[in-house]
Amino acid sequence: MSRHPQLRLKWACDVQLDKARAAAKHFGVPEVTDDFMAIVKDPEVDLIKIATTHEVHLPIIEAAAQAGKHIFCEKPMAMRDDEAYRIMRAVRTHQVKLCVDLNRRMAPALQALKKAWQAQVAAPRHSAWRYMEQQRAMLPEEDHTHLLIRIQDESSSYGLGHLDPLTGGGEIIGESVHWLDLACWFFAPQRPVEITAWGSSRLSHGIHLKFSGGDSMTLTFSCFGTFDYPKELFEVTAKASLMRSLFFVENNYYGIPGAAAETFPMQHYSGKIKDEGFDAYLRKYEERTKDATKGLKQLEQDEPFLVDKGHKHLLDAFVQAILLDQPSPCNELDGFISTYLAQRAIESIELRQTLPIPVEKITPCIGGRF
Numbered sequence: 001m002s003r004h005p006q007l008r009l010k011w012a013c014d015v016q017l018d019k020a021r022a023a024a025k026h027f028g029v030p031e032v033t034d035d036f037m038a039i040v041k042d043p044e045v046d047l048i049k050i051a052t053t054h055e056v057h058l059p060i061i062e063a064a065a066q067a068g069k070h071i072f073c074e075k076p077m078a079m080r081d082d083e084a085y086r087i088m089r090a091v092r093t094h095q096v097k098l099c100v101d102l103n104r105r106m107a108p109a110l111q112a113l114k115k116a117w118q119a120q121v122a123a124p125r126h127s128a129w130r131y132m133e134q135q136r137a138m139l140p141e142e143d144h145t146h147l148l149i150r151i152q153d154e155s156s157s158y159g160l161g162h163l164d165p166l167t168g169g170g171e172i173i174g175e176s177v178h179w180l181d182l183a184c185w186f187f188a189p190q191r192p193v194e195i196t197a198w199g200s201s202r203l204s205h206g207i208h209l210k211f212s213g214g215d216s217m218t219l220t221f222s223c224f225g226t227f228d229y230p231k232e233l234f235e236v237t238a239k240a241s242l243m244r245s246l247f248f249v250e251n252n253y254y255g256i257p258g259a260a261a262e263t264f265p266m267q268h269y270s271g272k273i274k275d276e277g278f279d280a281y282l283r284k285y286e287e288r289t290k291d292a293t294k295g296l297k298q299l300e301q302d303e304p305f306l307v308d309k310g311h312k313h314l315l316d317a318f319v320q321a322i323l324l325d326q327p328s329p330c331n332e333l334d335g336f337i338s339t340y341l342a343q344r345a346i347e348s349i350e351l352r353q354t355l356p357i358p359v360e361k362i363t364p365c366i367g368g369r370f
C-alpha cells in the first residue's frame with residue numbers, strides 16, 4: 001500500500017502501540033494510534049485496511065461502514081457465518097465497498113492456469129500418441145475436471161493466536177479460506193454443493209469440495225513441512241490433460257500438443273539471478289538463505305522476497321473499483337462463502353460426515369440485496 005501511486009497512508013493503528021509505531025516508521029506513516037475509532041472518525045480517510053486478528057473484523061467493519069469508509073479486510077472475513085452475515089449487512093446498508101484479501105484469484109500464474117483449462121475444456125487438444133483402448137464416448141463422470149491443491153507448511157511458524165479458537169480458529173478458517181475461495185473462483189459459475197473434510201481443523205487436514213457441474217477440488221494441507229520448499233502446488237486434470245502451477249512461478253501443460261511452459265516474475269526479488277521459473281526460484285531461495293545468519297522473519301523485513309500470489313493486483317483492482325465505482329474484485333459475498341465453506345469443513349471433520357452446501361445459504365438476501 002505504501003508504494004501504490006494512488007494511495008497515501010495516514011494512520012497506523014495497533015492496540016499494542018509499539019507495533020503501530022514500528023509499522024509507521026517502516027512504511028513512512030505520519031499518524032499513530034491504538035484506537036481504530038480515531039481513524040474511523042477522520043474525514044480525510046477513504047479506505048481502512050484491517051489486518052488484525054479475525055475476531056475484531058466485525059466491530060471495525062461495522063464502525064467503518066457506518067462512517068462511509070471503504071474497507072480492505074484480511075482473510076478470513078469472519079470466523080463464522082453469523083458474523084459474516086452482519087458484515088454483509090453493514091457493507092450493503094451503508095453502500096461502501098469491501099474487498100477481502102483472498103488474493104490467489106489474482107495471481108498471474110493461476111489466471112493463466114484457468115485460461116488454459118477453459119481453452120482445453122472448450123476445444124480439447126490431444127497428442128497424436130495419446131493411449132486409448134478404443135474410440136468411445138466419455139462416460140458422464142469422465143467429463144469432469146479435478147483441481148488438486150497441495151499445501152505444505154511448517155507449523156512451528158504459527159503464532160498461537162492463529163490457533164486460538166477465539167482469535168484465530170486454526171488453519172482451515174485462517175488459511176484454507178484462500179483455496180476454498182480459489183476453487184469457487186476457478187469453477188464459477190458452478191457453485192459448491194457438497195463438502196467432505198478430514199484430519200484436524202486446527203492443523204493438518206484435507207478438504208474435498210464438489211461443484212454443481214460435477215467438477216471438484218481436493219486440498220491437502222500438511223503442517224509437517226518446511227519453508228525450504230515451496231508451499232503451494234496446483235494441478236488441474238481435465239479432458240485427458242494435466243495443467244500444473246508450481247508455486248506461482250511456472251506453469252506446465254501436459255497432454256496438450258504445442259502448449260509451452262510459462263514462467264512468471266516474482267513480486268519481490270533483489271538478488272542476482274535473472275532466470276525465471278521453478279528451478280530458478282529454488283536457486284534464488286538458496287542464494288538468499290545459504291549464508292544467512294538472521295532468521296527468515298528478519299530477512300523478510302529487511303529484503304522482501306515474494307512470489308506473485310496476487311496481493312498487488314488485488315489491491316490495485318480494489319483501488320480502481322473505488323475510484324471508478326465498479327464492483328469489488330473480491331466482495332462481501334466471496335468473503336461470506338469462503339468463511340461458510342471453512343465452517344462447514346470444520347463441522348464435517350467434527351461429525352465425520354459429508355455435508356451439503358445449501359444454495360439458500362450461499363445466496364443470502366441481506367441488506368435488501370443478494
Ligand SMILES: NC(=O)c1ccc[n+]([C@@H]2O[C@H](COP(=O)([O-])OP(=O)(O)OC[C@H]3O[C@@H](n4cnc5c(N)ncnc54)[C@H](O)[C@@H]3O)[C@@H](O)[C@H]2O)c1
Binds near residue numbers: 054174
Ligand atoms: N492475505 C494474505 O495472504 C495474508 C497473509 C498473512 C496474513 N494475513 C492475515 O493478516 C492478519 C494478521 O496476521 P498477522 O500474522 O500479522 O497477525 P498478528 O497476530 O501478528 O497481528 C495482528 C495484530 O492485530 C492487533 N490488533 C488486535 N486487535 C486490534 C484492534 N482492536 N485494533 C487494532 N489492532 C488490533 C494485534 O495487537 C496484533 O498486533 C490475519 O487475519 C491473517 O489471516 C493474510
